[in-house]
Amino acid sequence: MVAGWVLVIDCTFLIAADKINFGTVVPFLIGLIFLIHAFCWSKIQSILSNHRSLRKLWKILWGAFGVWLLSFILFAYNLHNQISEVDENYEKVEAIIILGGGIQNGIPTPTLASRLDAAVPLIEQQPEAVVITSGGVGVGETRSEGEAMAQYLHALYGIPLDDIYQEKKSTSTEENFLFSQKILADKQVSLDDPIAIVTSDFHIPRSKAIAEHQGYTNLVTLASPTPLATRYNSWFREYFAYISGWILGEY
Template structure:
């Protein structure tokens, strides 16, 4: 009879977590969702699974190479510290999502941030942003509406155009009511390139402006916008589909660090 020891329990936990991560990420990668939020967790899951299956062999090998054993310990300690930082990030993100407000006061402009298209069609994430934005657009028809997003790799039209067409076809928002910012390739550029369009329509950065983006993206988007001088922001968060929610959080963790290192906020 197999004796269920603490080591065997740890192996079982590592194997289960590893397989869940690998299967989840493999399905998303197969659907062309290749980014930090899918690739990094896949390799973490692979490492977990390998450790679970070859636990004893790895221990024997490390015991014969003490310097590798020390490196292995340092890597696991580093991973533990990183995991703590990610948990803190996730808790903070959840708090910000819960307190994101639904615009009630009038706004002079509505900026809908791009979130990816596939074969010219908005992704699930972007469709959620557009559906959320549509309600506000209809509620405040006098506000300037900007769809912001350039042409992605392998695409033939901009996100801004795909977004405007989606709003027209599925939400009955007239095309002439939407201003397209079709050159940006990042959140920083979304706000930077939208400034000229706002100015053309008589909207200053001190006027009330609503930004519509995914719930997980709100904190970083606000920080970038504030850094550029948008000082009267109203945020409208769209729900992230459950199938990609936690992978999106993982990707956002790295994006937040990257934005800080690049001085975006």
């Protein structure tokens, strides 16, 4: 019951804050199922005792859930270890690609703002690097993430807009890297040159794998921290992103 309340309350607050995604909806539903079982346990057992086929199906479903839960725990453990080992060797790079992470009403979300904030010291240290803000137009938005990100860097840190190259069409991590290649080529930056990618810590392993699959061979990773309030929901969403990326052959 405790796990059910924790999941439902946590995800209710996040959904109310307009964070509606796999990382909030699925855990909310799991928590709801836990609570239903806790409050209706006697009734459920009574129904199952009179229907052998339902009882068998109930056991199969919970067994499948147990296997899935174990796979998620192993994924989270592995992701935690990879986050701890992200590259922090910020030597000279030819380009800096900042990956989009969502905007609301044309303004970067806290997650995306954290990525941009993390990129600023590197941008200031290496003013000759090609800076790319990558992200298209999201559902319900009228401006691209690439534009909103560039405006954020200009307004808060004074980075000239002419020094920021906006990639405005991508709708996924795969497209972030794919569409950024044209800008890199135009600026005579090779995929073999040292290129920094800036994104959230939990997103580093998958984004790096996707980039390497596309031919980026000399990557430097710069991770922004994920707030504790959304950290594990982000990991949960990333779990499904890994599965879909594998199915789609993104890495």
